[in-house]
Amino acid sequence: MNSHSLDTLSNRSHTFWSVLESVWAVSKGDNRICIAVLDGLMDLSHSCFKDAQITQVQTLVSGAAGRGAALQHGTHVSSIIFGQHGSPVAGIAPDCRGLIVPIFQDGPGDSIASCSQVDLARAITQAVQHGANVINISGGQLTQSGEAGHLLTKAIQYCVDNNVAIVAAAGNDGCECLNLPAAIPTVLAVGAMNDQGVPFDFSNWGKTYQTQGILAPGENILGAVPGGGTVRKSGTSFATAIISGIVGLLLSIQLKQGDKPDPQGVQAALLESANSCNPIQDEDCRRYLVGSLNLGGALASIAGKQQNQPGAIQGEARGVSEPKISEQEAGSGASELKLSEPMSDRQPESAAIQVAEAIALGRETIPERLLGNMAQTNAISNVNQQLSGLTAATVFTEAVAPTDAVTAAECATCGGATQLVYAVGTLGYDFITQARRDSIVQDGRAIMGQTWNPNQPNEMLQYFQQQPWESEAVLWTLNQEETPIYGILPNGAYAAVGFERLRALLGQQLDGSVERVSIPGYQAGSAKLLNGQVIPVIIPAIRGIYGWTTGNLVNLLYGERPNTEAEQAEYDGQVGGLANFLDRIYYELRNLGTIPQERALNYAATNALQVANVYREAAGENTNLDRIEVEKSPLCRPESDCWDVKLTFFDPSNRTERARKVYRFTVDVSDVVPVTIGRVRSWVVY
Structure with missing residues (x-):
């Protein structure tokens, strides 16, 4: 330990608090x-x-x-x-x-x-x-x-x-x-x-x-x-x-330095x-x-970067409100x-006191000897x-002894606006409590038989069809990979229509004509499932509830497979590309559908018309999908929240010499049910 080090190890914690006192003299936040x-x-x-x-x-x-x-x-x-x-x-x-x-x-x-x-x-x-x-x-x-x-x-x-x-x-x-x-x-x-x-x-x-x-x-x-x-x-x-x-x-302190x-x-x-x-x-x-x-070394590093690189920030800095x-x-x-x-390479804690005083006086007075060159690292792992x-x-x-209690102030800028959701998954249901399940079992014996099992979706659907009002007795759920992520609770004057839509989609899901459903809505409270899991509840917007299979969606957009061999090859390329896009969203990019980027992406998978147009052109150019990205749109109409969904394609036979092509279309997610605006645009990148 050289001359710049602490005299004893036992005073290290004491020194930290002493340095902290000096930092507080400059800023308490x-x-x-x-x-x-x-x-x-x-x-x-x-x-x-x-x-x-x-x-x-x-x-x-x-x-x-x-x-x-x-x-x-x-x-x-x-x-x-x-x-x-x-x-x-x-x-x-x-x-x-x-x-x-x-x-x-x-x-x-x-x-x-x-x-x-x-x-x-x-x-x-x-x-x-x-x-x-x-x-x-x-x-x-x-x-x-x-x-x-x-x-x-x-x-x-x-x-x-x-x-x-x-x-x-x-x-x-x-x-x-x-x-x-x-x-x-x-x-x-x-x-x-x-x-x-x-x-x-x-x-x-x-x-x-x-x-x-x-x-x-x-x-x-x-x-x-x-x-x-x-x-x-x-x-x-x-x-x-x-x-x-x-x-x-x-x-x-970075803010204080400008x-x-x-x-x-x-x-x-x-x-x-x-x-x-x-x-x-x-x-x-x-x-x-x-x-x-x-703390002294970190403070010196922050101050040094500000002095040595005025206005420069390593990486993209997050704004403040x-x-x-x-x-x-x-x-x-x-x-x-x-x-x-x-210690010549490590700033001693005592240096922070001098740095703090220098910051209080102005950044131009910070001694050069107190400034460290700290290379930033930013490891990202998948x-x-x-x-x-x-x-x-x-x-x-x-x-320690108790003290008096008072009320704390709240931050006016951290309020809780209504959370919009646009999520994709599969339908399920939950009984919420054991008492509710037992009640349904007893009620259903008269029409379903003594041995009926409400845990079997086919039997439960039959029960709902004979007694539609019982659709409200369970909590409908939206699942991803068999895990409930939201409860679904139709509400208002047309709640019965919402439950009818859910029953119909469950039936189609059971017979294989529906693989996935989209549920847009407003997050409103939470519910505890029978297994003890707590999930948020969505009040759905009925006009945005859809169900589909990848195959049916592809056939709807491209029609039936043609008969000639040449046309079949072109058709298969387009259909395969669109199916790949949809599967990547459903599996690789699956999400909770809460932040704007996620809602834009999920809506792109639901309303695949524009994506189909992209794949028609991409298939003709013999290119394959590389990346799917969502970024804030630079242009947007007033009172809207616009996001660009970008699809980047490459030529698998000529990766190094042929330019990639980017297609972009815009989704406005300001409403509970998103909407696409404008037309698809494209450009090449090298």
């Missing part, structure tokens, strides 16, 4: 920076949240909460970030805007119920749509492969595309293992260290974390208790909240400036991940932290395995 917390519900009435700009968005988690484990965990984590200074809990970034997106509920006893991959993907998407720059996930699912399922992968990529940083707990299993979503390479994984800067024994250290994981203080972290009071807890959950707050602070906030750039700066261990002096450097938090979980216990470790790199649930990482310790 900025309400244009939004930090989303995906956790349990929180007690907004706690006095530490007085004057905090926090809003809670509606999710599938019930708004009614007692004093259970999920509420305790969510309140503690949120207070670490947003606790107001001068209150019982001083948060890391009290002036940043808070967005609470509940994903965890109380389970049996003192446990916390699991959160599925689908629900996590929904919550991440919601957070981005509500303007989050940083997403905190103080939980995870233990995994062997480190690979997430399709919908979670899409949600993480949505964050990458919008330059949103995800900060997630590495987990408290105390093994060389991984948690999701922390194991995804574009996520910043956070492990916990004790007050001596040594990794806790319970903090995970899987292989992926060696390139995108960081250690942060996680011992006896003070936080709020629902109903008033404070408590100290240990775990990676609370280390994660500290890092999320630090990211928010650094983004706020730059756009760059969450992924800040994430890279934290990793590149981290204090690594010395493999010669320490027994197992894997437990240190990339290294421990070096104006003003199964189970509780885990863990122990503590005891090994010595050593630094492996010269992952494709199902995630079953998330677990929170918490250790309870000493409680």
